[in-house]
C-alpha cells in the first residue's frame with residue numbers, strides 16, 4: 001500500500017477544500033459521470049435531471065450533479081483535447097480515491113463509470129450523418145499515454161499503423177486502448193454503431209482538414225479510411241476518446257465513449273440538425289444509464 005503523503009504542490013486544493021481545476025469537493029461528485037466537451041452541453045444534459053444539487057464551474061470545467069430518475073449522476077465538461085482529459089481524470093480520481101484530510105491514497109478504491117457524450121466526424125462513406133457510434137477502441141495520435149508508467153502499449157499494432165499511415169518520426173507514436181466492455185454492453189442497442197476511433201491533437205491539419213494550410217501528410221485521410229487491422233476499419237475522428245480510455249484503464253475506472261456523427265469526411269457532408277442529434281444521444285444515454 002502506497003503511504004505517500006501528497007504535498008501542496010502535487011495535490012492542489014483550493015481554500016474551500018475543492019480540487020484545483022474542477023473546483024469540486026468530494027461530496028459534490030456522483031459515481032456515474034457523463035463527460036461532454038462543450039460547457040454549454042452541461043445544462044443540455046442536466047435539464048433532464050430530477051433536480052440539480054450542485055452547480056460548480058471553473059475555466060472550461062463545468063459540473064452539474066443531481067439525480068436522473070433517482071440515480072445520482074454528474075455531468076462535467078472537459079473542454080477540447082486530451083490535455084484536458086489528463087486534468088479531468090486525475091482530479092475525478094483524486095476526488096474519490098485520495099483522502100483530502102490525510103492527503104494519502106484511500107485503502108479502498110472506488111471505480112467510477114464514465115460515459116463521454118461527444119461529437120465526431122466519420123471517415124467511412126457508409127456511416128450516416130446523425131447516427132450514433134460507440135468507440136470500441138481508441139487510437140491515440142496524442143501522446144498522453146506515453147507520459148505514464150504503463151504496460152498497455154501494443155508495439156505490433158503501433159508499428160503497423162506507423163507504416164501503413166506513413167506517419168513521420170516527428171509525430172507522436174500512436175497507441176490503442178479499449179473501451180470497458182462491461183460498461184459498453186449497456187449502450188449496445190440496435191441504433192448504436194460500433195467503431196474504432198482515432199483521437200487527434202487538432203481539428204484541422206491533424207484531422208486532414210485543409211482551409212488555408214496544407215496538412216503535412218496529404219494522403220493521410222485516404223490512408224486512415226483504407227487502414228484495417230484484425231478486420232477492424234477506422235470509423236471516425238475526434239479529440240478525447242483515446243485519452244479517456246487510457247486514463248480510465250490506468251486508474252481502474254470504467255469508460256465508454258459515445259459519439260454523435262455530425263460530419264462525414266468521406267462524403268463531405270455535415271449534419272443539418274446537430275443540436276437535435278446531440279439531444280437524442282443525451283436522452284438515449286440517460287435512459288441507458290438507468291440499466292447500469
Ligand SMILES: O=P(O)(O)O[C@H]1O[C@H](CO)[C@@H](O)[C@H]1O
Nearest residue numbers: 037038080118119238239240
Ligand atoms: O463535441 P465534443 O464532445 O467537444 O467532441 C468533439 O468536438 C470537438 C471539436 O469540434 C472535439 O472536442 C471533438 O472531440
Ligand SMILES: O=c1cc[nH]c(=O)[nH]1
Nearest residue numbers: 119120121238239263
Ligand atoms: O469532424 C469532426 C467533427 C466533430 N469533432 C471532431 O473532432 N471532428
